[in-house]
Amino acid sequence: MSHRARGFVVGVLILLGLWMSPVWAADTGKLVEKDGRYVFVESMDPATKLLLQRAVKQGTITQDEYDHVVKESQDRTYLLQPSFKAWYDRGFNFSMNDNDFFLKIRGRFATRFTQRYRNDAYRESGDSKNFPELLGVFGDYRAARSGEEASTFNLRTARIYFMGHLFNPDFKYYIQLAGETAENAQAPGALSVFDMNVTSTHIPWLNVQVGQYKVYFSRSQINSTASMQFANRALAMDAFTANGLNRRDVGITIMNDEEVYPVTYYLGVFNGAGPLVNRFAQFSSEEPTLGCPGGQTGGNPFPSPAGCSVNQRNLNGNLRSNVNQLMYVARLQANLMGRAGYGEGDMAYSETPQMVIGGAYAYNPSIDTSTNNGFIGIDLANLSVRRQLAALGNGRMLGQGVVDFSTWTLDYAFKYRGFSLQAEYWFRNVTRHNKGLPCMVTTGVGGPCTAYAPGQFGNTTGWYVQSGYYLIPRKVEVAARYAWWDPDTRSGGDLIKEVDVSLNWFLGGTYDHQIMLTYSNIAMGQGGFAIGRSAPLPATGACPAGCPSGAVPLDARAGMLIENAVRVNYQIFF
Template sequence: MQRMASPVSLLIRSYSSFGLSGVGLGLLLCCLSLFHSTDAISAEAGRLVEKDGRYVFVESMDPAMKLLLERAVKQGTITQEEYDGVVRASQERAYLLQPSFRAWYDRGFNLSMNDNAFFLKIRARFATRYTQRYRNDAYRESGDSKNFPELLGVFGDYRANRSIDQSSTFNLRIARLYFMGHLFSPDFRYYIQLAGETAENAQSPGALSVLDMNVTSTHLPWMNVQVGQYKVYFNRSQINSTASMQFASRALVMDAFTASGINRRDVGLTIMNDEEVYPINYYLGVFNGVGPLVNRFAQFNSEEATVGCPGGATGGNPFPSPAGCPTNTRNLNANLRTNVNELMYVARLQANLMGRPGYGEGDLAYSESPQMAVGGGYAYNPSIDTSSNNAFVGIDLANLHVRRSLAALGNGRMLGQGVVDFSTWTLDYVFKYRGFSLQGEYWYRNVTRHNKGLPCMQTAVVGGPCTVFSPQEFGNSTGWTVQSGYYLIPRKVEVAARYAWWDPDTRSGGDLIKQVDVSLNWFLSGTYDHQIMLTYSNIAMGQDGFAIGRSAPLPAVGATFPSGTVPLDSRAGTLIENAVRIQYQIFF
């Protein structure tokens, strides 16, 4: 078989046809020698490349050589067949020499395999914040022991959240690392988010933790499946990211009405359809119901070794103990929350009436056509132990995580109510058009106590009949918020305002929480990736109503007051806070 001429030999023939001899041909060889030795030219230039488990000899060729060969075809120096062979060889060479992956930067560091079987995007986001806060005298004199109480020590004893009249603080409010992409095919996605920030009022250093870690199958557009740890699809403010908000912080009511009442995130499974394909979207999920990085064993009801007798000290749990049960015994024999009917179940339905407004709060895209959506959700989170022992607050030690989580989100009035079931409903609306945005949300939570009737506060003797009851039962909770914004300069400068209203206990009066926020936002790059926020907030928090373990009458057995003898809810008037927050965020 006749061997095809190499590109180098063809090129030499081409130059010879142009009358280049002697010096001209010598100059050509000198230029080629910059890339190949003379021996390599005579033996065909190239190199061995390992590809697909075998070594292949790849010849060298550059665009200048190709141009000269094309001219040589026109001059008749080489044949078309020879030229076609060289082109095919060049194409194969390009394939063999290319790396098996591609790396580039585009709103994150990207790495992709050539066959698209693997893709990784790495991003980072941080937001540093300065807060100037002013509080009235009521915060120092009485503080808040009902909505946001502090739970101290291993027993979780209550302490009122008091503070001085003003404070000036810097904090790293957001510190995130993101790893996202797909495995095997673009229809099998993964998402990991790590956080190392500190909350604005935190008294301890932040630590790196896993916020999100999940995979999603999108093979069936009408039934995507997501499993792992992630934000529960319940309402707009729960799904929305802090990266695309109109204010430096969410309203307090938004934190309180998450699906679980404990955290935005949870561990579980969700099936849903593709938001980009269908105008009506559904979400059906089942979760542990106790927050991220926690399994269901963190939630239980204490029991004595004696069958039928509750666990606890100073009379038992609930209080008082049934007749014939041992007293003053604490143990961790537990009725774990492991039944399938004690999982948290969540459903959401959203209709995109106009366009696709998404979950970002403002109209940064400056939509040229109206964008509107309405949605609703329901969440059922049963068997939450809020501390079912009224005489000794810290009896269920492992439940301290749940109790602290409830208090951190402002649901502290529910503590001490025993085992409860949460049923939460939500409705939301959003409209966006040419820089204008309007959205609102409404929530209602029904709280069902397993122990019916008024909670017992005091008895004359251990195991005796109740002598003092709580003055009232805990009711339900409800709230709503509405916010609007407008871009004074499209994609650059936005003003926004928000009003939030919250009734944490519908059977108490004088306990309303009202919040007003105004924000001026500057987007330096025309995206959420680089922005400065200036947000002013005013919060008025009512302090009336009854809270177990903090309001009189306090739990007691005879003259013994395990939780203290002085109520924490001395009322110095409505708690008022005015705060200015300046926040700088960069997302890269």
């Protein structure tokens, strides 16, 4: 029998004894966990209690006097006990004022070694779609060219968590700070706020969460990186977030308690612009003088047209647009068998089958991807939006003007006795506000346009399936995943395919202490158009100064980009 089972039996026997014995009716205590065992500790010192019981039997004191003394002893014990408690249990725990306030502090870090091998196409043409690497400071993204091999160490995860409740356990708070760097980071990481929110669980069917947090949309995004089967999320997973920019956002969500109800709903409203950003950060630059270039800190890159001043410029302060737009998200999830939860893999080694299916829809309107001309970098408007788009692999949407995202997802998970199976499907409809073909080359900011894209940017679709099995329950797991992504349904030769295999060792039988060895093969087609970085190559003399970089098709010799990578990831969560 386990310690918890024995503790339960002891508690039942004690309660029966208290009910059957009138002498003990006023004498109570509590179950205390000590060294892995549950022990009943009486409120009164046993020696004092024995003397009082003998006094009752001898008639020295009455039963009422005995009960009064016991009650006084209990009150005294309660008043003298400290109002502050501190202990360690998967985090540093602090409780005050009889659990009116509770704080748990946790830390997590993961350090990683990555060995990459890339084919010649990375050296010759590079990745002009900027996925998954992001180059450029002001959003004027160049092709990411690289050598064939790379060996790197990085601090992939560095988090500190503050969580608990205020006033009572039904008013929860959660804060997560991060100071990590991505594998391809161009600058040192800085401490940032990932999550900061409060949740009311007073009404089980109407929980309310407010603040900044992960949007309840896609299973792979809701799940934490602390409980994954692979060193990284698949590239397709990151591309299909609810807002298209980041897995986190600022807003409000109402939901029911998934631990109580077999069917869970989530309804959320968000800024739709990513963490710590709102729609007021979006601008639409206008020409200072009709027909005159602008958008630079000084001058412009072209010979000034007649009647235009060399120093005319526009630093994005002319017009704020679409500030009244918000993102709407709805998710529905049904536990068909058991409670599969969101963590990948069957760490619990479920003795009964666990099966869950879910689906979601997100509508994020009026995302300004910048002016639809080849020189998106000289317009500094919406820099945060452009960086987020590119960082998640959606850089080819840059220069499409204002777009609306409508994204659907379906997901499924099954777990049983160490075996797990998980899959998701996504479809995103991308609607451009600007009519006609996007402009690729202009003679100045605002026109006239001299070259147009050969076709409209299409919708996007993707899916993945992954499975794992514990060779040693809760200790050693093997997992495999295949992901497929079409970033533009109207273009050919641009598919992104990924195969991952992982061997995982969980040292303590939990996700808290683990070593992960993951092999990844990624093949990215270079077909399709990215504004300002795509074929066809402008004719010589078609633009000033031999064609600035924004007009040069850096993928003119496009081929399949292939990367093989081995990652060794060590994580500790304390």
